[in-house]
Amino acid sequence: MTNGTRSDVAPPVPVGPLLSVQGLRKSYGDREILKGISFDVIAGQTLVLIGPSGSGKTTVLRCLNYLEVPDAGTIELAGEPIGGAYVGEPAHWTPLPEVRLALQRRKFGFVFQRFNLFPHLTALQNVAIGPRKVLGLSRPAAEARAAEQLARVSLEDHLHKRPSQLSGGQQQRVAIARALAMEPRMILFDEPTSALDPELVHEVLDVMGTLAREGMTMIVVTHEMGFARRAADRLIFMADGRIVEEGAPEAVFSAPREEKTQRFLAHILNR
Amino acid sequence: MTIDWAIVEMAIPLLAVGTVMTLKIASLAALFGLTGGIGLGLVSLGGWTWARWLVRAYVDFVRGTPLLIQIFIVFFGLPLMGFRLGEFWAGVIALSINCAAYVAEIVRGTVGSVEKGQTEAAKSIGMTQGTILLHILLPQSIRPMVPALTNDVITLLKNTSLLSVISVYELTRSGQAVIASHFAPLEIFALLAIYYYAIISVLSWVSRVIERRLPAW
Ligand SMILES: Nc1ncnc2c1ncn2[C@@H]1O[C@H](COP(=O)(O)OP(=O)(O)OP(=O)(O)O)[C@@H](O)[C@H]1O
Ligand SMILES: [Mg+2]
Numbered sequence: 001m002t003n004g005t006r007s008d009v010a011p012p013v014p015v016g017p018l019l020s021v022q023g024l025r026k027s028y029g030d031r032e033i034l035k036g037i038s039f040d041v042i043a044g045q046t047l048v049l050i051g052p053s054g055s056g057k058t059t060v061l062r063c064l065n066y067l068e069v070p071d072a073g074t075i076e077l078a079g080e081p082i083g084g085a086y087v088g089e090p091a092h093w094t095p096l097p098e099v100r101l102a103l104q105r106r107k108f109g110f111v112f113q114r115f116n117l118f119p120h121l122t123a124l125q126n127v128a129i130g131p132r133k134v135l136g137l138s139r140p141a142a143e144a145r146a147a148e149q150l151a152r153v154s155l156e157d158h159l160h161k162r163p164s165q166l167s168g169g170q171q172q173r174v175a176i177a178r179a180l181a182m183e184p185r186m187i188l189f190d191e192p193t194s195a196l197d198p199e200l201v202h203e204v205l206d207v208m209g210t211l212a213r214e215g216m217t218m219i220v221v222t223h224e225m226g227f228a229r230r231a232a233d234r235l236i237f238m239a240d241g242r243i244v245e246e247g248a249p250e251a252v253f254s255a256p257r258e259e260k261t262q263r264f265l266a267h268i269l270n271r
Numbered sequence: 272m273t274i275d276w277a278i279v280e281m282a283i284p285l286l287a288v289g290t291v292m293t294l295k296i297a298s299l300a301a302l303f304g305l306t307g308g309i310g311l312g313l314v315s316l317g318g319w320t321w322a323r324w325l326v327r328a329y330v331d332f333v334r335g336t337p338l339l340i341q342i343f344i345v346f347f348g349l350p351l352m353g354f355r356l357g358e359f360w361a362g363v364i365a366l367s368i369n370c371a372a373y374v375a376e377i378v379r380g381t382v383g384s385v386e387k388g389q390t391e392a393a394k395s396i397g398m399t400q401g402t403i404l405l406h407i408l409l410p411q412s413i414r415p416m417v418p419a420l421t422n423d424v425i426t427l428l429k430n431t432s433l434l435s436v437i438s439v440y441e442l443t444r445s446g447q448a449v450i451a452s453h454f455a456p457l458e459i460f461a462l463l464a465i466y467y468y469a470i471i472s473v474l475s476w477v478s479r480v481i482e483r484r485l486p487a488w
Contacts, residue, residue: 102398118411130398
């Protein structure tokens, strides 16, 4: 507009980050686990979250999709506050009812350390049940979508097996397909490979790497530093409920600024 | 003492009549008790607060009072409320009410003990409480519930004998009738025990077959 010419290209909508977390706090009893966590995730990027055991990484992920209710802080996904809304005059925070919360939760995919597949359902049913019971797709449509997502994680030959008939790596890939089938805005991975036998780790990381390249927005808690190097756009190092260091993975790995980060990296890279 | 075999022989077919009645009542009460109990159990897991509270009160009442008293309350209470159903239905209703409360507790316990990760995974794909209960938790609970539910049905079957107090002509009552006319209490009570034992053995066997047939993952 400043140069006075009209453009038929729409002006770029000012886009903020896809996910914005501010001042997240969470205590269990009188132990404060998250002591004010703030970060952003840009659409299409992969954020890797590392840190020692007990630092609160899982709790961050669980708060994001409200499996755990944070004590303080705000979470915004594409500008929409998660878990509640400001209503009334003067505006005050009102938690959402369970049904509205469920609508928000499905915008986050969640991949658990221990897969948490439904043992009574086949791989296909595990992936189809969300589209069917939550999105209201017909059975054929839901199963078609499920088959498509299972093919994406190279499990097209295992559609009718139950979780107990699949290897750990295969189970975790079913879990990823289950998350993908809901067409989430982003996927949260909580140590997706740490329950796997070492020789099965790569098949899950390969799938995740592909997703990252295809532009899926992801937050990944992991101890796989190779994956962090290859796939992360940003890296956050957490310790004791706080973000200690944050930056491009290469920068953090090669020149960690904080002593805690240095010690952690030395420890984990020399395992 | 000697056993009067003639009376035993005469009593066998007479008691069979009572057995049919006992089976009829037990089947109906088991049907209502199981379906009602599963429903109540699900409500107590996922219903509105006031509904949970009502189920709690119901279960508490049933567990906290003798069945015999419950039978009398139903038997004398129904006519006062305008329902003239007779002793058969009064018995079925009393036993159903009693059974449902215990089944509700079993359902609540078993479904509630499904691993927490299942609920969390279901929540993470946007399922709401009702859907999670029905499609994720209940199907996984059926097999582990079978032994406890069998126990309840066995108890229910034995409890039918209490209906003799409101003159339902079931197995125990039919035995008492024979005793009254022929005075051979030991023979008849021993025979009654055998009848109950046989029925319950069949039930246990059926339950084991069901448990084996149900899929385990
Ligand atoms: N439901 C809970 N009740 C009480 N304490 C909890 C609960 N969940 C987690 N904690 C505690 O919070 C702390 C942080 O847990 P969290 O699981 O977030 O750590 P983490 O960084 O994911 O660790 P790890 O690498 O071992 O998975 C731990 O000390 C844990 O014991
Ligand atoms: Mg963790």
